[in-house]
Amino acid sequence: QLQLQESGPGLVKPSETLSLTCSVSGGSITSMSSYWGWIRQPPGKGLEWIGSIYSSGSTYYSPSLKSRVTISIDTSKDQFSLTLTSVTAADTALYFCAKLSGGFYSHFDNWGQGTQVTVSS
Amino acid sequence: ENVLTQFPGTLSLSPGERATLSCRASQSVSSTYLAWYQQKPGQAPRLVIYGASSRAIGIPDRFSGSGSGTDFTLSISRLEPEDFAVYFCQQYGSSPRTFGQGTRLEIK
Numbered sequence: 001q002l003q004l005q006e007s008g009p010g011l012v013k014p015s016e017t018l019s020l021t022c023s024v025s026g027g028s029i030t031s032m033s034s035y036w037g038w039i040r041q042p043p044g045k046g047l048e049w050i051g052s053i054y055s056s057g058s059t060y061y062s063p064s065l066k067s068r069v070t071i072s073i074d075t076s077k078d079q080f081s082l083t084l085t086s087v088t089a090a091d092t093a094l095y096f097c098a099k100l101s102g103g104f105y106s107h108f109d110n111w112g113q114g115t116q117v118t119v120s121s
Numbered sequence: 122e123n124v125l126t127q128f129p130g131t132l133s134l135s136p137g138e139r140a141t142l143s144c145r146a147s148q149s150v151s152s153t154y155l156a157w158y159q160q161k162p163g164q165a166p167r168l169v170i171y172g173a174s175s176r177a178i179g180i181p182d183r184f185s186g187s188g189s190g191t192d193f194t195l196s197i198s199r200l201e202p203e204d205f206a207v208y209f210c211q212q213y214g215s216s217p218r219t220f221g222q223g224t225r226l227e228i229k
Binding site: 045046047048049060062063064096101104105106107108109111112113114 | 216
């Protein structure tokens with residue numbers, strides 16, 4: 001059974017860089033030929049797509065975050081990562097990693113449990 | 122971007138009743154690329170419906186989705202206690218993919 005697990009610091013200082021990793025188990029990122037993504041949910045609010053990456057490394061970002069976001073993939077470790085620079089309190093959120101069911105234009109069919117990130121000095 | 126508006130914001134119903142949740146898009150959703158997710162407190166979202174009307178694996182048949190273009194509906198025919206949660210719609214037919222703000226389905 002495919003499982004995704006987010007990891008990373010729970011507290012980041014303003015203006016610094018947020019870095020999270022999603023570890024995939026129960027399957028190989030390369031063999032699944034899927035897209036993978038990051039989504040976040042600020043406290044008490046809805047969901048926001050951050051970006052997606054294919055196993056080849058092709059990336060797609062939300063225009064609102066594009067200038068600060070980098071998503072990368074390490075197929076040898078079955079992991080993909082999120083980097084968000086120059087964070088502010090507005091970046092405080094529950095961050096999820098997820099797998100898309102097929103191509104880029106597909107729904108998320110498998111989610112991690114999420115990891116809380118708080119931006120505060 | 123394609124903005125999704127869900128209504129009502131909160132729906133209060135009793136177990137056994139029928140729930141109807143709506144999602145309206147600011148632009149037509151390509152190829153009915155619309156999904157519904159269920160989220161319970163402290164949990165990740167769970168896929169309920171994709172392609173506007175296809176049930177995800179393991180979702181009971183009391184859940185159904187319909188709609189096309191800009192108007193979509195999630196219906197739950199007979200509410201069970203485990204169905205009370207927040208439901209989000211999401212369009213994935215254009216980038217950026219966007220989510221609605223959610224409908225909270227609560228026990229009356």
